[in-house]
Amino acid sequence: MRFILGAVAAFAMSTAALASELAPDAVAFTDDGVTSSLTGVAGDPAAGAETFKSRKLGNCLACHANADMSGELFHGDVGPSLDGVASRWDEAQLRAIVTNSKQIFTDETVMPGFYSLEVGQYVSEPFAGKTILTAQQVEDVVAYLGTLKE
Structure with missing residues (x-):
């Protein structure tokens, strides 16, 4: 019985987390950037580092040195170094x-929108x-990038 109650509670929490996730077409870009979290949950820098380097997810190293x-292996130089x-x-x-x-640079940038439906x-x-x-992976990557200071 405890297992079932725990499973129901976990499902309810995951459903609540999904409900608070901002849809890609609802993200508000301002002159200051995207000021609100996409999930309402803080990013995890360790998870963000994994997403950042994963060739099946962010694959950020394909273009950026870090x-x-x-x-x-295989740091790219298409984009700027992310040191600092x-x-x-x-x-x-x-x-x-x-x-x-x-939305920040130009339509000509080769960097993809990682949480966008405008993909070509x-x-x-x-x-x-x-x-x-x-959305949570974006928050995690942002938290990781936030650790890269000069």
């Missing part, structure tokens, strides 16, 4: 860049209507 992850990024951008700006960099014309059917990262 001395904090010097032990990882939290000294250049605040949390709201970082959240906006990760959510949809095209020729999207493979299994990925149509889906974001690259979840």
Whole structure:
């Protein structure tokens, strides 16, 4: 019985967390960035580091060098180095860049919008209507980037 009550409580909490997740098309971009959390839950820097370096998730190292992850292979140089990024951008700006960099830079940037449905014309059917990262993964990556100060 305790197991069933625990499972019901866990399901209720996960449902509540999903209910508070902001939809990709509801994200408010301002001159200050994206000032509100996408989930209402603080990001986890350790989980963000895993997402950041995962080739199946963020794959950020494909384009960005990051001395904090010097032990990882294949740092790219298409984008700027992320060393000290939290000294250049605040949390709201970082959240906006990760959510949809095209809203912050230009439509010509090669950086994808990780929590955007604006992903181009020729999207493979299994990925149509889906974001690259979840809202919580964006919050986790932002929390990780926030640790990269000069």
